[in-house]
Amino acid sequence: MASRPEVIAPPEIFYDDSEARKYTSSSRIVQIQATLSERALELLALPEDDIPKLLLDIGCGSGLSGETLTENGHHWIGLDISASMLNVALEREVEGDLLLGDMGQGLGVRPGVIDGAISISAVQWLCNADKSSHNPRLRLKAFFTSLYKCLSNGARAVFQVYPENIDQRELILNAAMHAGFAGGIVVDFPHSSKRRKEFLVLTCGQRSVNSSVSKGKNEDGESCSEEDSEDEENQTVCISDRHRPRKKQKKNNKSGKGKEWILRKKEQMRRRGNAVPQDSKYTGRKRKDRF
Amino acid sequence: MRLLTHNMLSSNIKGVVNGFPLRIEVEKVVEKTVEMNGEFLKKMFEKVDWKALIDASRAMGYTELPEEADSSMLDSDEFLNRFHHALLEIHLEEGALVCPETGRRFPVNKGIPNMLLHEDEV
Numbered sequence A: 001m002a003s004r005p006e007v008i009a010p011p012e013i014f015y016d017d018s019e020a021r022k023y024t025s026s027s028r029i030v031q032i033q034a035t036l037s038e039r040a041l042e043l044l045a046l047p048e049d050d051i052p053k054l055l056l057d058i059g060c061g062s063g064l065s066g067e068t069l070t071e072n073g074h075h076w077i078g079l080d081i082s083a084s085m086l087n088v089a090l091e092r093e094v095e096g097d098l099l100l101g102d103m104g105q106g107l108g109v110r111p112g113v114i115d116g117a118i119s120i121s122a123v124q125w126l127c128n129a130d131k132s133s134h135n136p137r138l139r140l141k142a143f144f145t146s147l148y149k150c151l152s153n154g155a156r157a158v159f160q161v162y163p164e165n166i167d168q169r170e171l172i173l174n175a176a177m178h179a180g181f182a183g184g185i186v187v188d189f190p191h192s193s194k195r196r197k198e199f200l201v202l203t204c205g206q207r208s209v210n211s212s213v214s215k216g217k218n219e220d221g222e223s224c225s226e227e228d229s230e231d232e233e234n235q236t237v238c239i240s241d242r243h244r245p246r247k248k249q250k251k252n253n254k255s256g257k258g259k260e261w262i263l264r265k266k267e268q269m270r271r272r273g274n275a276v277p278q279d280s281k282y283t284g285r286k287r288k289d290r291f
Numbered sequence B: 001m002r003l004l005t006h007n008m009l010s011s012n013i014k015g016v017v018n019g020f021p022l023r024i025e026v027e028k029v030v031e032k033t034v035e036m037n038g039e040f041l042k043k044m045f046e047k048v049d050w051k052a053l054i055d056a057s058r059a060m061g062y063t064e065l066p067e068e069a070d071s072s073m074l075d076s077d078e079f080l081n082r083f084h085h086a087l088l089e090i091h092l093e094e095g096a097l098v099c100p101e102t103g104r105r106f107p108v109n110k111g112i113p114n115m116l117l118h119e120d121e122v
């Protein structure tokens, strides 16, 4: 994920047969996705009654995230826009039911029946306008509104996301809040550019998120650490005020007009319907990718 | 796709008021045995639309579910077994789901319903 796949092609094109296979056969990716899914499941804070739950996995791909749900005894329904990814999931004989669908079109699920939802490394895709008919704002709205409806009262949704920049994070968070969710962002390993992971933790209805779970990781929780040579602090910050991440980010980005700035501008131009050159790993290259 | 999932899905087409339940067109059904969990079934019983489940299981060729069901029946092992089988063990492998209001077909291939909407349906 060094150069952002989101800017290369629409998901159903990017995740073709060969990419789907490549993705799923990388032991590094398998490991990372499993760790992220475990963490998301933990943040879901399901009742500890040992009764299997009915969960959604949004952007389930080849089933790496869903497998974690199965291992923890839950039933799940996975949605993905890439037929190739779902085919790999079939080959791997995942336990969940699979649906070919576009979360940006909203979920066709009955009200109040789902006990919780996770989405691992997928929602940032909604911030792109891949077709002229796509409006990221409307697609995010359709998604979060329909998700809110199908969750049972007090249920949570946890999204691990790779927002491309501050604007994207705001865009996603605002859409969630507008749909009625309460919640905020949990950041694990905030001081490491490689291991930093963001989770959007949302609650539907009554139960409030603030108090109980949203503590981030402050111990060494990941094992994919060959890449981490710097001696970083393994801390987590938990942000329930949605304006705080902006400040934090700003501090880190003192350097001025970097790649993020360029990409953001390009994205803005794109949203206005202008023709903008494709982003590549060379775009505004100066420093290493943050995400 | 299991009937558990079918029971939760509804048609998401723009303008459709009552998209539930999706009618099932069957070409191929497969059965897979899974372990039964009574507690899960009891929880699911509260959520499942019974009428939709009977109709769906009949369409799939399983006719053992009682016409009416109430929570007192959850004490019966025989009932639980049937409920379990209908909900979790019969899969629609090939066929289609049909929107009850518009008649739009969502094809099911290799057990995966294609719920992608056309642009004018969003």
Ligand SMILES: C[S@@+](CC[C@H](N)C(=O)[O-])C[C@H]1O[C@@H](n2cnc3c(N)ncnc32)[C@H](O)[C@@H]1O
Pocket (backbone or CB within 6 Å): A011, A012, A015, A033, A058, A059, A060, A061, A062, A063, A064, A065, A079, A080, A081, A082, A085, A101, A102, A103, A104, A119, A120, A121, A122, A125, A126
């Ligand atoms: C990085 S993969 C993650 C897959 C899986 N959650 C995992 O942890 O391995 C992102 C997935 O999101 C899916 N995706 C992107 N946009 C989507 C959309 N609009 N609707 C449904 N799935 C989408 C992609 O097809 C891809 O399979």
